[in-house]
Amino acid sequence: MINYFLKTQVLALSVFVLWGCGEPEPIKTDVQKLETIARGPLFEGVNTATVEFDIQKILPNEVKKEQLSEVRIKSIQLALADSAAPVPNSFTVLLASPNTSMKECGFIQEESIKSNDYNVSLAKEQEFLEEILQDKMQTLVIDFDLKEDWFDDYTVTAVIDWELKFKN
Amino acid sequence: MKKFKILSIILGGLFLFTSMSYKTDEGDKLIGVWEPSNKKAKIKIDKISGKYYGKIVWLREPIDPVTKKPKTDKNNPDESLKNVPLKGFRMLKDFVYKGDGEWADGTIYDPQNGSTYNCVIKLRDDNTLDIRGYIGLKTFGRTDVWKRLVMKKKK
Amino acid sequence: MNLKALMFSLFLLPLVTVAQEEEEEDYSMYDDLEYADESSTTFVSPKIIGLSPNRFINVAWDVQSPYTMNASEINDYAPDASWTTNESSNVSYTGGLRLNANIPVVSRNNIVWQMGANYMNTNFSIDEADPSNDPILSELNRHSLSTGGLFTTVFKPINDKQFLIFQGQADYNGNYTFSDFHSLGLTKYSAAVLWGKSPHDRLQWAIGASRTYRVGELNYVPIVMYNWTSKREKWGTEILFPARAHGKYWVNKSSLIMFGYELEGGSYHLSGLSNNGNSFELRRGEVRPRIEWNRKLVGFFWLNAQLGARINYGFAYDELENGKEFFRGFVGDDEIKAFSSLGTSLYGLVGISFVSL
Numbered sequence: 001m002i003n004y005f006l007k008t009q010v011l012a013l014s015v016f017v018l019w020g021c022g023e024p025e026p027i028k029t030d031v032q033k034l035e036t037i038a039r040g041p042l043f044e045g046v047n048t049a050t051v052e053f054d055i056q057k058i059l060p061n062e063v064k065k066e067q068l069s070e071v072r073i074k075s076i077q078l079a080l081a082d083s084a085a086p087v088p089n090s091f092t093v094l095l096a097s098p099n100t101s102m103k104e105c106g107f108i109q110e111e112s113i114k115s116n117d118y119n120v121s122l123a124k125e126q127e128f129l130e131e132i133l134q135d136k137m138q139t140l141v142i143d144f145d146l147k148e149d150w151f152d153d154y155t156v157t158a159v160i161d162w163e164l165k166f167k168n
Numbered sequence: 169m170k171k172f173k174i175l176s177i178i179l180g181g182l183f184l185f186t187s188m189s190y191k192t193d194e195g196d197k198l199i200g201v202w203e204p205s206n207k208k209a210k211i212k213i214d215k216i217s218g219k220y221y222g223k224i225v226w227l228r229e230p231i232d233p234v235t236k237k238p239k240t241d242k243n244n245p246d247e248s249l250k251n252v253p254l255k256g257f258r259m260l261k262d263f264v265y266k267g268d269g270e271w272a273d274g275t276i277y278d279p280q281n282g283s284t285y286n287c288v289i290k291l292r293d294d295n296t297l298d299i300r301g302y303i304g305l306k307t308f309g310r311t312d313v314w315k316r317l318v319m320k321k322k323k
Numbered sequence: 324m325n326l327k328a329l330m331f332s333l334f335l336l337p338l339v340t341v342a343q344e345e346e347e348e349d350y351s352m353y354d355d356l357e358y359a360d361e362s363s364t365t366f367v368s369p370k371i372i373g374l375s376p377n378r379f380i381n382v383a384w385d386v387q388s389p390y391t392m393n394a395s396e397i398n399d400y401a402p403d404a405s406w407t408t409n410e411s412s413n414v415s416y417t418g419g420l421r422l423n424a425n426i427p428v429v430s431r432n433n434i435v436w437q438m439g440a441n442y443m444n445t446n447f448s449i450d451e452a453d454p455s456n457d458p459i460l461s462e463l464n465r466h467s468l469s470t471g472g473l474f475t476t477v478f479k480p481i482n483d484k485q486f487l488i489f490q491g492q493a494d495y496n497g498n499y500t501f502s503d504f505h506s507l508g509l510t511k512y513s514a515a516v517l518w519g520k521s522p523h524d525r526l527q528w529a530i531g532a533s534r535t536y537r538v539g540e541l542n543y544v545p546i547v548m549y550n551w552t553s554k555r556e557k558w559g560t561e562i563l564f565p566a567r568a569h570g571k572y573w574v575n576k577s578s579l580i581m582f583g584y585e586l587e588g589g590s591y592h593l594s595g596l597s598n599n600g601n602s603f604e605l606r607r608g609e610v611r612p613r614i615e616w617n618r619k620l621v622g623f624f625w626l627n628a629q630l631g632a633r634i635n636y637g638f639a640y641d642e643l644e645n646g647k648e649f650f651r652g653f654v655g656d657d658e659i660k661a662f663s664s665l666g667t668s669l670y671g672l673v674g675i676s677f678v679s680l
Contacts, residue, residue: 045353046225046256050216089238090253101275102221102261107252110238124248139217143256201356205363205432210353226353234555243576280372280524281680282576283623295359303623303679308379310430313363317356 024069024165029058032160035081036142041151049142049156055133059164067166071129074161076106076120078142081155087113088144093120093158095128097135103128195265197291201225202314204299210317213260220271222260224279230255243282254279263289276301285309366432366480367521373552373559375571375579375617376625376678379425383674385445386418387633390666392449394459397596397640399658402651406662410457412449414665419444419467421674425476435478443470459640459661462595466498468605470589488517488529488548494536497592508646509592509602511536517548525552525559537566539588539606539637541650569615577619584612588636592646602643603660608636611670623679629672635665 036049056065078091089110096102106120132138142156198220201212210226232239239254263274269291276287276299285301286309292298295316302309370377396409425439446467452460474492481487492513499505513536519529529548534541544565552559561581562568569583588608596603613631620626640661643649651657 046212046223048214048216048223052217090256092252092256092258094258096217096219096262098217098219102216102219102258104246104249104252104258107249109251109253121248121251123246125246137217141216143223143258145253145256201353203358203363205365206368207362207365210356212353245576278680283680293360296363303379303677307426308677308679309427310432310435312432315361315363316359318359320355320357 024167027059027063027164027166029162029164032058032162034140034158034160036140036156036158038144038154038156040153041149042146042154043149044146046143046145047154049144049154050139052137052139054137058162059166063166066134067168068130068133068164069167070163070165071133072126072163073105073122073129074163076122076161077159078108078118078120079157079159081157082152085152085154086146086148086150088146089113090145091120091156092143094141094143095132096139096141097132097137099135100128100131102141103132105129193265194267195220195271197269197294198263198265198271198289198297201317202297203317205313205315211260211314218264220260220263220265220274221258223256223258224254225256227255241279241282243279245282260287260289263287364433365483367483367486367527368432368524369435369478369480369486371521371527371550371552372524373556373571373573374550375561375581376676376680377425378423378625378627378676378678379427380677381421381423381627381674382676383421383423383627383672384418385421385670385672386416388669389413389415390417390668392460392463392638392666393664394457395662397458397661399660400662402656402659408664410452410460412452412457412460414447414449416448417445417668419446421672433480435476437476439474439476441470441472441474444468458596459663462498462593463605465595466500468498468591468607469496470591471495484520484522486519486521486527486529488515488519488531490515490533494589496589498594499592503594505592505594506646511541511590511648513537515546517546519548525554525556526550535566536590537586537588538608539590539639540641541590541648542652543650579617581615581617582613584610584631586610586636590641593640596640600645602646604641604643606637606639606641608638609665610634610636613670620675623677625676625678627672627674627676629670631670633668633670635667638663638665 034051034053036051038047038049059065076093090113091108093105093107094102095105104123106122108118108120140158142158144156196215198213199215201210203210208228209224211222212225213220213222227239230238240250241252241254241257242250244250244252257279259277259279261275263271266272271289274287275284277284285303287299287301290298297314298311299314300306300309300311392412392414393408394410395406400406422442423439425437427435427437429436444467447463449460449464452464454461472492472494474490477489479487494511494513496511497505497509513534515531515533517529517531519527521527527550531546532543533546534543547562547564549560549562557573559571560569561571565586567583567585569581571579571581573579586608591605591607593603593605611631611633613629615627615629618626639659642660649657
């Protein structure tokens with residue numbers, strides 16, 4: 001049984017709000033770093049690491065998440081926190097929230113992992129993100145297919161580069 | 169030495185695990201590994217942030233006969249997700265326990281045609297689920313019987 | 324014994340005996356699990372991979388290009404007798420509405436039972452049809468031909484490979500209107516039974532027999548079903564011979580092209596030509612070679628467009644004594660009351676369906 005563990009680390013370095021005329025206005029934020037954890041011991045096969053977070057924490061004070069509009073993910077970079085942990089066959093990255101449906105954001109195939117490329121291939125359709133981010137909380141879910149057993153916790157770090165806009 | 173470390177981790181985790189497990193939610197009866205009646209896959213249902221989700225953890229035929237590679241979600245309506253591995257794919261999503269052995273508000277995905285259906289799950293007995301996928305109205309649907317799988321008893 | 328097995332033997336197994344059963348899972352080896360009580364029975368699926376969308380509800384409009392229709396005088400003819408044209412006219416419009424609903428009553432893995440209803444209307448606009456000189460053409464011009472029917476289909480799997488299909492249908496055909504119904508005694512009953520196998524996910528075949536009015540008059544014919552999809556899930560066949568046979572090509576998961584033919588027809592009571600309790604019946608049958616495009620619109624709503632030829636198979640008339648049906652078959656010599664011949668026309672059909680894949 002995999003429990004999910006909440007540990008969010010938010011880096012919000014600078015925020016610029018550009019004014020427009022009724023159009024959604026971009027919010028400049030730094031990347032968001034989230035640590036998803038699958039509680040060990042884990043066994044060979046598909047396992048899940050999760051973390052709950054609130055997108056509000058990386059938004060500037062004057063912007064409420066309910067105002068978010070035209071949200072996209074520019075990139076997600078994954079990394080294993082423990083270098084001794086087994087490298088999985090694949091990763092699938094999903095987002096969920098209490099009042100929306102869980103959606104696939106992207107994945108990393110075995111070929112990419114073998115060539116040490118941990119950039120997530122992102123879903124082209126991302127319209128669902130707005131609704132998820134506007135919800136009261138968000139859950140990042142990372143499914144990974146382990147090649148061998150692992151007796152410790154398994155931490156996957158996700159660095160998400162958001163493209164956020166908001167409406168007044 | 170490493171084995172002792174592992175042992176201590178397991179014992180610690182186990183203690184925590186068993187002390188929590190007596191007070192499980194009624195809805196958590198859904199948690200576990202299940203097999204659809206066609207026996208082509210095994211689905212593990214877990215709970216994330218209060219809702220229930222099921223992912224494919226085993227496929228009877230894991231290799232695509234055309235590509236000779238592990239099967240992917242080739243029928244996904246989003247072209248960019250057609251290479252998501254089918255092993256691990258979440259085909260049950262967002263189920264909420266409604267009481268009286270029923271989970272609803274969720275969806276079931278059919279990887280064979282890339283369609284997502286509304287879905288309601290009923291616990292017929294502790295080890296049997298009636299899973300009905302439907303389109304809009306429950307009339308336009310089909311019910312399958314899933315059976316619970318457990319670790320083999322040691323002989 | 325490896326370390327994991329040792330851990331389970333020493334610690335996990337004794338503890339899980341007091342915990343709930345779902346906590347006993349060994350997630351390491353999913354292919355080495357067993358049933359908590361007993362296995363479910365595997366039944367063959369009514370569908371194969373790549374089958375065309377199953378239409379729950381369908382609304383369509385069918386239209387034919389103009390053609391010439393000839394009719395003999397109303398008399399008695401031996402089936403192989405020659406006949407001469409008594410009436411001839413241009414049919415400037417033939418077409419009408421088609422509605423179909425096919426609703427699952429029971430849909431489980433061990434049985435699928437569906438009930439359905441259909442309504443099909445065919446209007447003829449026949450130029451200069453004169454009731455005194457052209458009784459048959461005038462009768463067709465007077466009221467459209469309608470088919471209202473109820474049907475039921477049962478798919479009963481026998482095991483994981485074999486299945487049975489039963490189908491029954493009651494059609495009420497004629498040039499009736501909603502204010503002028505004919506006797507229900509004129510209802511036409513069709514039925515079919517098939518036994519078949521599905522050796523794998525992409526093939527199902529079946530053989531059986533049917534009682535059918537598909538080419539106009541009553542017939543008893545053997546039927547063969549052969550639904551197949553290629554390994555790449557692009558090409559395939561959907562055949563229910565002799566009623567219809569199509570090849571298919573999936574352009575993508577939202578677009579399907581089919582090419583083949585369908586037999587269409589029925590036996591219609593024509594009230595204006597029926598006397599003394601007898602039923603004057605049009606035995607109408609046509610072959611429709613065609614190309615068909617099925618395209619997903621949104622969600623489970625699909626567009627269905629057909630373009631093809633309407634080739635006359637039979638357009639003959641029988642007079643049923645006291646409305647009593649008879650079986651002529653392919654070799655019977657029962658007399659035919661009148662004939663019509665129809666020129667071949669192009670036809671098109673556009674419909675919207677609520678489907679299941």
